[in-house]
Amino acid sequence: MPRLTLTPPGDYDLARDVCSYGYFLLAPNRWHVEARTLTRVLSLPRGPVGVAISQPKGKALSVWLSHTLDTTNRAAAIIQLTRMLRLDDDEATIAEFHRVDPRFAASGRGRLFRSPTLFEDVIKTVTSCNVTWPSTVQMNLRLSDVLGHRIDAEPARIKGAKAPPSSSAFPLAATIARTRPQTLRARCRVGYRDRRIVELARLFRTPPKKGGIDTVFLEDPATPDDAVFDALVELPGIGPYAAANIMQLMGRYARLPLDTESVRHGRTLLGYKGSSAQVMKRLDEHYAPFGRHAFRSYWFELWEFYERKHGPAWGWERDSTGKMFTAALLNKA
DNA sequence: GGTAGACCTGGACGC
DNA sequence: GCGTCCAGGTCTACC
Numbered sequence: 001m002p003r004l005t006l007t008p009p010g011d012y013d014l015a016r017d018v019c020s021y022g023y024f025l026l027a028p029n030r031w032h033v034e035a036r037t038l039t040r041v042l043s044l045p046r047g048p049v050g051v052a053i054s055q056p057k058g059k060a061l062s063v064w065l066s067h068t069l070d071t072t073n074r075a076a077a078i079i080q081l082t083r084m085l086r087l088d089d090d091e092a093t094i095a096e097f098h099r100v101d102p103r104f105a106a107s108g109r110g111r112l113f114r115s116p117t118l119f120e121d122v123i124k125t126v127t128s129c130n131v132t133w134p135s136t137v138q139m140n141l142r143l144s145d146v147l148g149h150r151i152d153a154e155p156a157r158i159k160g161a162k163a164p165p166s167s168s169a170f171p172l173a174a175t176i177a178r179t180r181p182q183t184l185r186a187r188c189r190v191g192y193r194d195r196r197i198v199e200l201a202r203l204f205r206t207p208p209k210k211g212g213i214d215t216v217f218l219e220d221p222a223t224p225d226d227a228v229f230d231a232l233v234e235l236p237g238i239g240p241y242a243a244a245n246i247m248q249l250m251g252r253y254a255r256l257p258l259d260t261e262s263v264r265h266g267r268t269l270l271g272y273k274g275s276s277a278q279v280m281k282r283l284d285e286h287y288a289p290f291g292r293h294a295f296r297s298y299w300f301e302l303w304e305f306y307e308r309k310h311g312p313a314w315g316w317e318r319d320s321t322g323k324m325f326t327a328a329l330l331n332k333a
Numbered sequence: 334g335g336t337a338g339a340c341c342t343g344g345a346c347g348c
Numbered sequence: 349g350c351g352t353c354c355a356g357g358t359c360t361a362c363c
Contacts, residue, residue: 129358130340130355185341191341192342193341236358239357240357336362337362339358340360344354345353346352347351347353
């Protein structure tokens with residue numbers, strides 16, 4: 001079976017750095033606990049490919065492929081894997097975060113898992129709004145199963161895996177753009193998000209000059225945070241929370257995506273009292289000193305709280321532990 | 334500028 | 349097994 005080898009930053013730990021944000025539990029991603037391997041299908045210019053990513057000797061990453069890639073697809077696969085795994089967050093960046101917030105220096109935490117493309121991150125964020133986590137899991141499973149391109153070949157191999165790897169990719173913007181909202185609602189159970197998801201897909205397919213999303217402008221590090229935020233909240237289905245969440249997925253950590261779970265965290269761990277709006281204001285003030293690393297400090301504080309309840313994240317199964325993250329259950333905990 | 338209510342789904346709960 | 353209630357962020361209408 002063909003294979004790619006990727007050299008990550010010297011401090012990279014696949015299990016820690018993949019199992020660092022909830023999207024590792026969302027289809028088409030599949031984390032195999034015992035094999036400590038991430039599988040999924042990537043959509044490449046010349047068709048989908050199944051990948052199985054592991055770190056056998058604690059250094060280089062092995063990426064087993066369902067079939068051999070030509071030069072174009074190979075280059076595209078490396079770009080997508082680099083984005084998803086945050087391989088471009090180098091040691092110096094993570095060390096800077098640890099200087100700002102030394103609480104995470106020992107664990108080495110600093111990288112946050114994301115999707116291979118901005119489009120997938122935006123749609124995943126929309127599926128996480130106004131819904132409990134198990135529904136988000138289901139929506140992404142169905143989106144991939146119903147609209148994702150399937151691979152014909154055997155999925156990439158995984159030593160010691162209990163669950164089969166998925167054989168569908170996340171749907172392309174082009175596919176969703178030509179799907180009827182009613183189909184999304186009926187078959188993917190996305191509810192009232194149906195039109196918003198189709199509109200977003202169409203905006204991703206439309207050139208910026210004709211009113212489409214200007215991904216170059218959004219992803220340019222020189223673009224100020226405020227300009228990115230203003231552009232994102234103009235999009236259908238994207239409010240202040242979703243915009244801030246998409247920004248952290250883009251590597252902009254100064255803003256906090258605050259939701260009801262943040263309020264629970266502020267009340268139970270930080271002892272804040274008052275209305276939700278008051279608690280959110282205090283949370284913003286609390287993490288402001290961490291500057292451009294604010295979200296990392298907030299998130300890993302929250303993540304370690306989850307890990308104290310449920311064990312290390314690399315041991316979470318999507319269909320059991322991975323479904324437990326609802327405010328109601330956490331409040332009981 | 335601030336706020337109330339609708340939008341859907343799925344899980345919890347009571348009967 | 350059925351009905352009711354509730355959680356969840358965004359959007360629109362209204363003040």
